[in-house]
Amino acid sequence: MKRFLSLLAFALASLIRRKRRSLSLGFGLLLIAFLLSAALLLHDSIRAEYERLIPGMAELSVHQLRGGRPERIAGDALKELESHPGVRSITPRVWGYLYLPPLSANLTVMAKNGDPALPTILDGTLPDNEGELTIGDRIAHSLGLRPGDSIALPGAAGFQLFTVRGVFTSDSSLLAGDLALFTEKDARSLLGYDDELYTDLAIALSAPSEANAIAARIEKLLPGARIVERSAIERAYALSFGQRAGFLAALLLPILGSFLLIAWDRLSGSSDEERYEAGVLLISGWEFRDILTFRILESSALSGIAAALGISLAYLYLFIFDAPLLADLLLGWSSLHPTFKLTPMLHGSQLLMLVAILVLPFTAISILPAFRSANVDADALLRGGR
Known part of the structure; x- marks a missing residue:
């Protein structure tokens, strides 16, 4: 040595x-x-x-298709599946995209009940009333918005005025950087959704290993539906x-x-x-x-x-x-x-x-x-x- x-x-x-x-x-x-x-x-x-x-996402999400294009789905479309022992919950979600000309980018619009994991990573408050929203940190930074400010968004029926109630922290930016969270009524108004129709259904499973079996059951109940597994998103x-x-x-x-x-x-x-x-x-x-x-x-x-x-x-x-x-x-x-x-x-x-x-x-x-x-x-x- x-x-x-x-x-x-x-x-x-x-x-x-x-x-x-x-x-x-x-x-x-x-x-x-x-x-x-x-x-x-x-x-x-x-x-x-x-x-x-990834672990905070739903194990399965179900989208209705017609002519190969996504279509809104009824909230009770999978009511028969609620009693299945492998299904913990089925949550209808209202969400979509809204183009913002000042940013030349799409804003992700979501109803407040669309993702129950979001409040755990929030810095501020969620929208409690109509005319309120909570936004991602990238939107707030790009538009110079802070809680208490107002913003007009181009909805299906014209521009609508909203007050910023909170801003998601940068820690959640990968998930919520371009997200705007609304009450369900406001989200429907912006996206032009009728009552009782939703973007997709988020399914939480008791055992993630049963995802394939539950997906096969859904295919029989909703022929032609697109079923996205959490593992596919991870891949x-x-x-x-x-x-x-x-x-x-x-x-x-x-x-x-x-x-x-x-x-x-x-x-x-x-x-x-x-x-x-x-x-x-x-x-x-x-x-x-x-x-x-x-x-x-x-x-x-x-x-x-x-x-x-x-x-x-x-x-x-x-x-x-x-x-x-x-x-x-x-x-x-x-x-x-x-x-x-x-x-x-x-x-x-x-x-x-x-x-x-x-x-x-x-x-x-x-x-x-x-x-x-x-x-x-x-x-x-x-x-x-x-």
Whole structure:
């Protein structure tokens, strides 16, 4: 161990002596480490956010279709299913979309009883009377609204004036960033819904494992209905964010490959100084394997330090500065895309994967150049001078 530590100390000293080469190679590797780490860590952090929200969603949601297009559904369409032991509750929901010209974006309109999980993540109050609403943080930020302010919304029967009663916190932005919550009567008025007709039915199950069996029963009761399972929504989230993060990471791999080729070219061209140094070390009593180990440790230390700095900078960029630009690429460019405080996600498996991608290839390409620089005729080299 003492021998290894001595070789490592000598390798670090060698990096300091060759500052220009060390800085150029180290900066390139640091930049790649930063970008790759940021993409992967951001993906894992967003995945943790939607995995936290998924359990609060209904296990099944049922939509009536006609001609392949969604149609409103009667609240008692699945009355026969209420007595099923696997069904805990069936909640008719009124919701839809309202286009806001000032934002060039859609507002999600929902009746207050549409999602019982929302009050648990609310900062403010829910709408208790007609003419009141509670809005998501992105809408409030984009339109400069606060509790007590008024807003006119274009409904099915013309513009209607509402008073803001509350604003959802940024912690719920992924779920409620573009949401506006109303009383059921106001939601129906804005969307042009008749009484007793709803957008869909949310079904809570006693045992989520029975989702497939309940879905099969619903298909018999409502032929042609579209049944969306919570597990399908989870897969859609994972696929959407996973594809974007994977695309960013895939773009960086050719850059990493190009950098390794440049590094190979730089490392392969052993300078006279390096060969002379190897000759001096051999004359001083060093063995061939010691010089080879020292050269490999030199490359490993350089790549390890650059990777550690890159990962650390990525951590600060994501979880201190909230990942400007990169978060937009993964979350979308909509004016109402969600904003939330990213939860730090850094596991041992992630670090091992990043080390394998960043440090091991750089160390591997240094083995042959290290072998060449260590394999010198010390006597001939020293007699010939530098």
